[in-house]
Amino acid sequence: MCNERILCAGFGGQGVMSLGQLLAYAGMIENKHVTWLPSYGPEMRGGTAYCNIVVSDSPVGSPIVTHNATCVIVMNLPSLLKFEQSVAPGGLLLLNSSLIDKAPDRQDIHSHAIPANDLATECGNGRAANMVMLGAYLAISKVVSPGSIALAFAKVFGSKAERLLDLNMAALHRGAEAVLQAEQAMAA
Amino acid sequence: MCNERILCAGFGGQGVMSLGQLLAYAGMIENKHVTWLPSYGPEMRGGTAYCNIVVSDSPVGSPIVTHNATCVIVMNLPSLLKFEQSVAPGGLLLLNSSLIDKAPDRQDIHSHAIPANDLATECGNGRAANMVMLGAYLAISKVVSPGSIALAFAKVFGSKAERLLDLNMAALHRGAEAVLQAEQAMAA
Amino acid sequence: MAELRGRVRIAADRCKGCGLCTIACPEEVLVIDHRTVNLKGYSPAVVAQPSGCLGCGNCALMCPDSVITVERFGKQRRAAHV
Amino acid sequence: MAELRGRVRIAADRCKGCGLCTIACPEEVLVIDHRTVNLKGYSPAVVAQPSGCLGCGNCALMCPDSVITVERFGKQRRAAHV
Amino acid sequence: MSKTLMKGNEALALAAIKGGCTHFFGYPITPQNEIPEFLAREFPKAGGVFLQAESELAAINMVYGAAAAGGRAMTSSSSPGIALMQEGMSSLAAAELPCVIVNAQRGGPGLGSIQPSQADYYQMTRGGGNGDYRILSLAPATVQEGAEMMMMAFDLAEIYRTPVFIVSDGMLGQMMEPVEFHDRPLRELPEKDWTVVGHGGVRPPNTVKTLALDPTVLEQRNLTLQAKYARIATLEARHESYRTEGAEIILSAYGSTARIVKNAIDLLAEEGIAVGLIRPQTLWPFPVAAFAELPDSCRMILTVEMSCGQMVDDVRLAVNGRLPVAFYGRSGGIIPVPEEIAMKVKTLLGRA
Amino acid sequence: MSKTLMKGNEALALAAIKGGCTHFFGYPITPQNEIPEFLAREFPKAGGVFLQAESELAAINMVYGAAAAGGRAMTSSSSPGIALMQEGMSSLAAAELPCVIVNAQRGGPGLGSIQPSQADYYQMTRGGGNGDYRILSLAPATVQEGAEMMMMAFDLAEIYRTPVFIVSDGMLGQMMEPVEFHDRPLRELPEKDWTVVGHGGVRPPNTVKTLALDPTVLEQRNLTLQAKYARIATLEARHESYRTEGAEIILSAYGSTARIVKNAIDLLAEEGIAVGLIRPQTLWPFPVAAFAELPDSCRMILTVEMSCGQMVDDVRLAVNGRLPVAFYGRSGGIIPVPEEIAMKVKTLLGRA
Amino acid sequence: MTVVHARSKGLTDRETHYCPGCTHGIVHRLVAEVLVEEGLLNEAIGCAAVGCSILSYNYLNVDMVESAHGRAPAVATGVKRVHPNKPVFTYQGDGDLASIGTAEIVHVAHRGEKITTIFVNNAIYGMTGGQMAPTTLPGQKVTTAPDGRDPAHAGLPLRVAEMIAQVPGAAYVERVSVHNPAAVRKAKKAIRNGFLCQMAGHGFSLIEVLSTCPTGWGLSPIESLKWLEDNMIPYYPLGVLRAPEEA
């Protein structure tokens, strides 16, 4: 049974909000129950922005993911410091190693360092780092398919979607690739 | 046991409020329990003003006298029409016959017509008609003594009191006289 | 007798006796009648000098209670009234 | 070398990289250093041309975060620095 | 003889001066205008400041500023004016600023009438504003009691750092009764080290505020407030019992209505019907304990109000299902007469 | 597929348009700004009027004017802004004007925080304003339910000629969930022959007013209002029951908190502890009847709120002493997590 | 024979509750007459304000909505946005408009709402028994300034028409008086201009009418007219303060 609780955090402008929305949208497209909840208010100015996403087979009660997250995605160092403890034991921590040179402290979770900005730049746009992270997450959790993300893309980005879709899907795949390679490397 | 409930009504300017206050003050001076309650608000403009007075040997609960009045004093016709029904059976109705040429309808009460404005004018000031009515009331009910009214006068009228006291006490006595003469006439 | 130029009527039962009409009148046509008191308890304005009325309407302009009606007579009518 | 007339210091860890100081400076002494990011996540202003500083204080006047200190040198001191 | 006959409103105003009030800010509204008018006349002589505000909103916020600056401030209004002060009330409670607010209740809802009413019970006891807060509400039934409560109110406000309501109404405000002023009992008052008066360079700046963007900070503030409210509930709930011994029905009424209820009780006693009264003298905290010790004779509670039954909730909560709670009320500015209340009691007893 | 993912605030805004709203007047305040911003963008396309008011006071009075003139008007705000509307709310209720008000509750008291809260329960259910009045309050727990209730709200407002609250909070307003819009069920609406639109010379002038200087007139209006409120209480109280069958404890929670309580209940069920939920969908009228038919298994009620326990009064009044009523709450913008609620239940059951 | 003056069809038959000589009655009549003469009576919607004139809905023969104290301009905005083509007006006193309702009057002008405000300035709170208004003159005795308004304590009176005239959205602003027949004629013209300006879509119009309160002032009605002329007009000069260019 699917019951993913994701927390996604970074600086304003790193696209953590839309990462979350894409995920929720794709979940909805796949007929799952979903919620998305942002942090809001003046704290966003210059500070850390984050959102909570729940994707589940049954109706979602609490949309809040402050602890027991199945996955935490952190895009910068302050986010790692703030949210590392939110990962449930055995859960997943994805960190953007392009901007975070610190390793996580926790040993009871699965962590992956993904150089998201670098990989996104390779794909042609550093701002797609969020898609890299999303790709990585989906590659591991498989909670929704990349196809659903592509469908969701039009919803979240409206008129801008068409122009950006290819680039972003490339980034998504690059993220998936990266994490799978790493897993293989580990397994090897 | 004393438990007088008086309602006193007239046009604004006829002194019904101060009549009531004098009575309440005098009652207090005689260590009785007293309350005074005015009508208030825009209805006073040009309309009928009235106040309720309770003078009692025991603490006063309701200060309101809308029915079961032991005495109703009316200074003009609209007041008679409005408050005749407030007199308790066997109670007292004092009406200012200088301005009211109608006789009361009720037969189950004691009524006295006192030409208050005329008597006050005789005493030297038509505006003391209220004191004439008060004198009449006290002559019958004896709820407080004229001496207490004189003491109260200073309280209610402050600095103006001294100048006006003699005139007003004269009017008070004139009212008492009038009602006693009438009673004697009736008795005769 | 001078020709009649206007006529003024006051609804005395609704007059509040404020006197504003009396000072508005250029011809002192109106006065407060202190001897009477209407049902509302006021001494109303009355037309004391009907013949002086010019029909100018000033009194009605000033009456806060809109209880004054003013008529003005044309030349012809004026003659008829003489 | 020209005489040193002023000196400017920036508390780089508290700078928000807004750049207002850079356009306020008549001598283009200050620039945003896009290569570094401070702890708060901003690229701070740095003193690129220290020798150009007039000590006029314009940069500090415009800094919303009050993180600029400006000193001005008297004639004597200027000489000493040469 | 030191008794004088005073209007309830004027007695409150004089008692405010004697209670150590230093600042009054208010906006005219019937039926409480005698309070500002008395103070406009008398306060300056006593060194106090009377200022007419441009609105009730401004008035309550002036009170907020004056209280923050260490003044003993008050305002006074009537129902719709109190409704306009709800944001301010919530802020005063949140910032823990001592002050006194008089509400001379009039008929509602909306503009309603200017006649006496008790239909602001919810507004005053539940906090008509946002968030979790309570206002200590003193409900006098006589002019004398009003004066005493008013003198006490400023000290209570400072002891608990809380706004205090004087719950009055058009009748209590407009009527005259004898009143006697005694010296205010001296109470030890906490030091005001939190006021904004200029730091003088000798201490860190003081800040009076209600914003707390960090929820843990705000939750802590709420816990502190709740602890204070629990303390007030324990220490300050007051009531008067009247003829409750052996009563078949106990009536519950406050303020003006309680006076009339007493007359009704005496009337019934003459007819041999034993009923009593529990009169809350504080509306919040509600005197819950008074309803815990009801005599065995008591079969029912009857709440009587000049409202559509707002106090019934509190009476039922206090009784907690042990006895039925009936209601009799008049509204819209109508003051009940003793006879109709007596009749209601008889009907309830099946003896009408 | 007609489902879309929407923010709660935006879904309310869209539902307002679909519910036949014609006029929105409001003043910015977090966390409800997406409502006016959505309407500023979309309402003109749909022929509606969006107007930013200079304040909450102006906004509620614009709503009053628009409703009096026959518009289907609404406003939206958050806790302190709602506090400022209390005089207006009382007037709307008194003048029996239909309209809808959204309250996206945030932490209080005072400015508090901008995080989710449920601490305006009293303000909304007891009428924070003056006089005897009530506001029909609909309390959705999901974005979908919010949209449905909003569409219904305008019709309810007209059927009863009353203001209607949509009780939301920062969480419900900010979160996105799938939502599907269906056509609004057609209800028969009473004719609006009382509006001020110009009499056209064909009828006597209409007057919309709340003043009634004659107490007998005002009392009659109050009796009419109370009769209407009794009707609403009978016909419109709504609730959802969740796993109450066989529950040892029944929790009571509304809106956002109810969602979290459901998670807690499921957690406890996994541990073999049977607890259920009664979720009021209307806060006023409170679904009293739901508490009359509690299963025999139930030993206790636990009220859970994002407040210091304001709904406890209503739950206790509904239970009327038959069962103990416990309380668990967080305040100041803190949203409880399912685990802490489950823990509270276990503590109450002595199984912690 | 011509009837020069008769009770306007724009007034109902009800007697007013106003004190004898209170000039609220004159202003009511002028509004009624203008509405009739401009053919607006059937469509007009009035917003009554809290003050002695709150019962104006009993006297003016138009649909009217009562407004909470000070909020008539907001209420009128709500009405007007529902009926953009109908004549909408507020009738407000100086306590209502210049004190508690300051924000609302400034912003109805700010938005340039096509609404006409009749502002009856009698330098006092009449309804509540004679308290100080923002328009009370220095030295004027009122119940909340028993020794007379002291500018050092309470400031100098607010000149509302001047203040509103400089708000960009205000299209027509004039101050008039009703202390004698000539002034009343001008007042009527100003009220007419206000409504015409509204119907022409120019924006917000405000007519400040200097008015008496014999009861609050403690003067006879006739003395009151004189007091207005001698004391109010010097502080509150009469005249047009703003008009649309083409008007």
Add this chain to the structure above:
Amino acid sequence: MTVVHARSKGLTDRETHYCPGCTHGIVHRLVAEVLVEEGLLNEAIGCAAVGCSILSYNYLNVDMVESAHGRAPAVATGVKRVHPNKPVFTYQGDGDLASIGTAEIVHVAHRGEKITTIFVNNAIYGMTGGQMAPTTLPGQKVTTAPDGRDPAHAGLPLRVAEMIAQVPGAAYVERVSVHNPAAVRKAKKAIRNGFLCQMAGHGFSLIEVLSTCPTGWGLSPIESLKWLEDNMIPYYPLGVLRAPEEA
């Protein structure tokens, strides 16, 4: 060597929460510097208003009281009437002062309260995310007027300094800007004049400071200064609008 510029003792050590380049920070510093230079820091009492500057009590090194939205002038009045000889000021944004708090700002001026108001006009609601303010310029895009402010719907922007300047109790009113160093120098002088006017007992003083909101405007901090200069100053001309005769 002289320190020409260092962080003022009138500021605390706390970093502000303001967005990069937000000129609230400049205005804070000017207030702090003036208080220090005039020897008023120890006695001053500030009233923070609701808006981005609500946390100004964290940054200004003086006793401060938070005010409900729009009510800072009323709060300041309460403070000042308790401490008539201490410098009292409000620090308010344009949403706070020119919208919800219109009545309070007009009446603090009306009463001639000896208070100084620092009015930061950034033509938008910064704190709540960029909604329209009464000062938003025609055509300016804001979240509640996504196609730009339409004067036909929402009116023309309010010129607050002009409006307050004609209130009799206002003693000193000036509009300044902070878009370049010269403007900042003038702004500081104006703020100083405001406080001096207060301490001399002349009456109410208001300094309107044209300010930027890069976040709300969607511009970089540097672009914002330019936008202010090119768009705001033409509509809101700088200069002294009122000053005491002897000043």
